[in-house]
Amino acid sequence: MANINTTSIHNKLTSTQTHDRLYCAAANSYANMMFNPLAGSPDDRKSMYSQPQNNVYKTGDKTSPISVILVSSGSRGNKLLFRYPFQRVAECPSSLTAKQRSPYVLNTSGDGLEDQDGDSREQSPLTDEQLVAGFSDIILATILATKSDMCGKKFELKIDNVRFVGHPTLLQHPPIIQVSKTDPSPKREMPTMILFNVVFALRANADPSVISCMHNLSRRIAIALQHEERRCQYLTREAKLMLAVQDEITTMTETDGSPQSPFRQILPKCKLARDLKEAYDSLCTTGVVRLHINNWLEVSFCLPHKIHRIGGNYIPPEALERSLKAIRPYHALLLLESEKALLSQLPLDCSPAMVRLIKTCSAVKNLQQLAQDADLALLQIFQIAAHLVYWGKAIIIYPLCENNVYMLSPHANISLYSPLAEQFAQQFPGHDLPSMLAKFSLPVSLAEFRNPLEAPAQEAQLIQMVVWMLQRRLLIQLHTYVCLLVPPSEDEPGLRDEDPPLAARVGGRSLSTPSALSFGSPTSSDDMTLTSPSMDNSSAELLPGGDSPLNKRMTETLLASLSEHERQVILNIPAAQNPEDLRMFARLLHYFRGHHHLEEIMYNENMRRSQLKTLFDKFRSVLVVTNHEDPIISIFQSPME
Amino acid sequence: MGMDNRIECIFFSEFHPTLGPKITYQLESGFISNEESKQKLLPIMSTLLEELNATGACTLPIDDSNTIHLKLIQLRKDPPIVQEYDVPVFTLCKDHFIKSQWDLTTQQILPYIDGFRHIQKISAEADVELNLVRIAVQNLLYYGVVTLVSIFQYSNVYCTTPKVQSLMDDKSIQEECLSYVTKQGQKRASLRDVFQLYCGLSPGTTVRDLCSRYSQQLQRVDERRLIQFGLMKSLIRRLQKYPVKVIRDERSRPPRLYTGCHSYDEICCKTGRF
Numbered sequence: 001m002a003n004i005n006t007t008s009i010h011n012k013l014t015s016t017q018t019h020d021r022l023y024c025a026a027a028n029s030y031a032n033m034m035f036n037p038l039a040g041s042p043d044d045r046k047s048m049y050s051q052p053q054n055n056v057y058k059t060g061d062k063t064s065p066i067s068v069i070l071v072s073s074g075s076r077g078n079k080l081l082f083r084y085p086f087q088r089v090a091e092c093p094s095s096l097t098a099k100q101r102s103p104y105v106l107n108t109s110g111d112g113l114e115d116q117d118g119d120s121r122e123q124s125p126l127t128d129e130q131l132v133a134g135f136s137d138i139i140l141a142t143i144l145a146t147k148s149d150m151c152g153k154k155f156e157l158k159i160d161n162v163r164f165v166g167h168p169t170l171l172q173h174p175p176i177i178q179v180s181k182t183d184p185s186p187k188r189e190m191p192t193m194i195l196f197n198v199v200f201a202l203r204a205n206a207d208p209s210v211i212s213c214m215h216n217l218s219r220r221i222a223i224a225l226q227h228e229e230r231r232c233q234y235l236t237r238e239a240k241l242m243l244a245v246q247d248e249i250t251t252m253t254e255t256d257g258s259p260q261s262p263f264r265q266i267l268p269k270c271k272l273a274r275d276l277k278e279a280y281d282s283l284c285t286t287g288v289v290r291l292h293i294n295n296w297l298e299v300s301f302c303l304p305h306k307i308h309r310i311g312g313n314y315i316p317p318e319a320l321e322r323s324l325k326a327i328r329p330y331h332a333l334l335l336l337e338s339e340k341a342l343l344s345q346l347p348l349d350c351s352p353a354m355v356r357l358i359k360t361c362s363a364v365k366n367l368q369q370l371a372q373d374a375d376l377a378l379l380q381i382f383q384i385a386a387h388l389v390y391w392g393k394a395i396i397i398y399p400l401c402e403n404n405v406y407m408l409s410p411h412a413n414i415s416l417y418s419p420l421a422e423q424f425a426q427q428f429p430g431h432d433l434p435s436m437l438a439k440f441s442l443p444v445s446l447a448e449f450r451n452p453l454e455a456p457a458q459e460a461q462l463i464q465m466v467v468w469m470l471q472r473r474l475l476i477q478l479h480t481y482v483c484l485l486v487p488p489s490e491d492e493p494g495l496r497d498e499d500p501p502l503a504a505r506v507g508g509r510s511l512s513t514p515s516a517l518s519f520g521s522p523t524s525s526d527d528m529t530l531t532s533p534s535m536d537n538s539s540a541e542l543l544p545g546g547d548s549p550l551n552k553r554m555t556e557t558l559l560a561s562l563s564e565h566e567r568q569v570i571l572n573i574p575a576a577q578n579p580e581d582l583r584m585f586a587r588l589l590h591y592f593r594g595h596h597h598l599e600e601i602m603y604n605e606n607m608r609r610s611q612l613k614t615l616f617d618k619f620r621s622v623l624v625v626t627n628h629e630d631p632i633i634s635i636f637q638s639p640m641e
Numbered sequence: 642m643g644m645d646n647r648i649e650c651i652f653f654s655e656f657h658p659t660l661g662p663k664i665t666y667q668l669e670s671g672f673i674s675n676e677e678s679k680q681k682l683l684p685i686m687s688t689l690l691e692e693l694n695a696t697g698a699c700t701l702p703i704d705d706s707n708t709i710h711l712k713l714i715q716l717r718k719d720p721p722i723v724q725e726y727d728v729p730v731f732t733l734c735k736d737h738f739i740k741s742q743w744d745l746t747t748q749q750i751l752p753y754i755d756g757f758r759h760i761q762k763i764s765a766e767a768d769v770e771l772n773l774v775r776i777a778v779q780n781l782l783y784y785g786v787v788t789l790v791s792i793f794q795y796s797n798v799y800c801t802t803p804k805v806q807s808l809m810d811d812k813s814i815q816e817e818c819l820s821y822v823t824k825q826g827q828k829r830a831s832l833r834d835v836f837q838l839y840c841g842l843s844p845g846t847t848v849r850d851l852c853s854r855y856s857q858q859l860q861r862v863d864e865r866r867l868i869q870f871g872l873m874k875s876l877i878r879r880l881q882k883y884p885v886k887v888i889r890d891e892r893s894r895p896p897r898l899y900t901g902c903h904s905y906d907e908i909c910c911k912t913g914r915f
Binding site: 205407410414415416417418432434435438441442443481483485486487488593594595624625626627628629630631634 | 810
């Protein structure tokens with residue numbers, strides 16, 4: 001048993017007697033959370049950071065960057081070219097030059113709070129601005145402009161409450177100008193930039209996936225800048241502009257004495273500065289970044305944590321990717337925006353396949369039908385669908401049909417005053433969201449809403465409402481899962497516990513349908529078009545009808561994976577006397593592990609729902625049936641716990 | 642950088658790359674600028690690096706009067722807020738704790754944490770103020786000592802989650818489950834019975850219904866511990882009811898509790914029904 005780590009925060013709790021000391025004990029966020037007694041919904045948690053204070057800037061959440069910084073290192077030393085948001089220049093710069101400051105000493109005047117453990121005099125946590133404002137330009141330039149051997153790799157540095165992440169990139173030296181011996185003119189010294197680093201400052205406790213996403217963006221921008229530098233020395237030109245403005249401002253402040261931020265002046269003159277500012281702003285708001293470096297190269301990026309938010313939580317990107325790899329042809333794609341809106345957002349040079357897909361997409365069509373209607377390969381459909389899902393433009397659902405059973409999502413916001421309720425009332429006048437949601441408190445199938453006495457328009461509206469609720473992740477769909485569990489034998493209690501369940505034994509019979517491997521370059525796989533899912537088991541070989549010896553042997557082989565006791569029990573069931581039923585049971589045996597739902601079995605085996613339900617009923621003494629959501633697509637309705 | 646990653650480099654001495662506290666000793670005594678003591682910096686750094694990577698802790702005397710103590714702390718996620726209708730339950734065996742290591746409040750409430758008493762009840766019975774109990778339990782939650790479940794009533798409705806299948810796949814969860822839910826003094830329950838019981842939980846079925854339907858399976862199973870285990874491991878989840886006042890006329894006040902933000906449990910707790 002590991003030692004229980006009693007931190008100093010903990011010790012503070014023991015020694016306090018009054019409430020007052022308790023409340024200002026720890027700067028740790030969770031103690032601060034105790035203030036809000038009605039923080040039922042996770043959305044309230046965001047507001048806890050923004051306590052009433054005089055500062056203009058609110059603290060953002062953990063997925064937003066605090067600042068974006070561009071530094072370079074070259075023949076003129078390490079320079080901070082640009083940073084955003086601007087540092088508020090509080091102190092008079094003349095006082096700065098008066099002190100003899102070593103560049104390595106931390107600027108402690110910027111820190112409002114001392115250490116995390118001490119009793120803070122200030123009760124509010126540091127705003128984002130203060131966190132990075134404590135670092136002066138010179139310090140940032142020194143620590144962020146690395147040496148050349150750190151280039152081309154992820155750069156991450158944590159100082160107190162700030163984490164810097166970037167991707168330092170080496171610039172190739174421009175070709176050396178050959179000076180001929182006859183040329184008497186002296187060689188002009190061109191100030192060269194050796195490397196640069198686009199750095200994002202985050203809160204130190206940001207999630208590792210957020211950090212790696214930011215690093216990804218830094219790397220993308222760096223690649224674009226490196227390319228433009230090689231092509232037309234774009235970066236050097238911009239850097240010269242930035243430094244020129246900085247020098248200008250410093251000389252101006254020395255003469256005038258009025259402090260100004262040089263970066264504010266840089267913005268209108270420098271396209272790169274504006275791009276970086278735009279990247280920062282987009283990251284803090286929508287999470288979608290689209291830059292045009294030098295009006296030529298496009299850098300696009302999305303932060304899944306901002307896009308895929310449900311309640312107060314976000315879906316971790318790894319979970320998203322895992323889900324996307326597991327989608328099947330019987331799933332459907334549900335667009336989260338209207339077709340027109342989505343098409344208008346696409347760039348001019350987007351692939352026509354995507355346009356075709358968006359136009360033919362529908363909530364009732366599964367991906368295979370979509371492939372046929374849009375005349376695209378299934379693998380392509382998978383890739384485009386995964387791409388749309390990643391960018392938060394669509395989600396994966398099971399196609400809408402009468403037999404679907406829906407229930408309220410555990411994370412649905414059912415508050416009377418939520419913005420969703422308002423939107424719903426606007427979209428569907430005369431109906432209110434809470435009443436509609438109440439109908440889905442217990443699982444209900446769409447067929448139950450059907451009322452032949454009502455006008456058909458009512459039913460169409462109901463479908464629209466269901467689609468609306470699915471888009472806003474208010475509903476989850478329940479599926480039936482079956483597991484084979486044979487009653488234990490009474491006369492051999494010792495063996496009972498050692499029998500591993502069927503799930504462990506019947507392994508490896510994967511259904512080889514193509515899946516969206518990685519949303520990126522298309523692979524040149526040959527099995528692009530599918531008319532029916534290929535399966536590497538023998539079910540297709542079973543001949544229909546007749547009690548031929550071939551069929552009997554097949555059944556026996558299939559049942560061979562069971563233990564003797566299990567086989568006996570199954571054969572003793574009255575329904576097993578019917579060879580058809582037994583054959584069907586044996587054929588479907590490998591689905592009874594609890595991982596394949598009814599609709600999947602229907603799709604793969606081309607069977608009707610009634611057939612399957614009857615079979616389950618006949619063999620109910622050895623099967624355990626349960627209903628829950630599909631774990632593959634439930635990620636889109638509720639984030640991982 | 643988590644506990645598993647090796648420390649790649651130590652930058653400056655003020656900026657500590659790991660999760661430990663900032664070293665301020667050097668600043669105060671002018672360690673770095675002093676030429677002689679600067680020579681000691683390299684062996685100090687290398688010792689730090691080796692020891693922290695090896696054991697996760699390091700005690701190092703720098704000079705005659707100063708010693709550094711460093712320890713790598715595991716960063717955990719912020720714990721959720723603990724409400725008065727939540728029920729804490731120990732995830733590990735209670736006897737493994739050395740009570741004296743905990744603060745006074747926690748020591749006082751520890752005997753009342755049994756997985757069935759909710760926070761409000763613990764506060765009343767242990768005679769500790771409600772907010773103190775909440776903070777203490779939140780602290781225990783942070784360290785993974787307890788986890789939160791909901792109040793148990795026979796009228797509760799639960800339903801299965803996809804994770805219930807892990808009971809079939811994962812042998813360790815099976816073992817843990819069967820030993821946890823078996824009634825005291827009885828032969829071990831069978832996996833089939835327990836799995837059937839969990840799958841019998843569905844929206845619309847109360848625990849009382851389950852007991853009457855599956856009485857044969859419940860002969861060797863304690864249904865309260867069954868539910869408790871299911872909630873702890875997220876094999877099942879509780880369906881909460883939220884009353885919402887929809888019909889509104891001008892005369893009536895806007896609803897305070899019936900807004901859809903407060904569950905039945907919460908309302909009952911707040912209005913003193915529990």
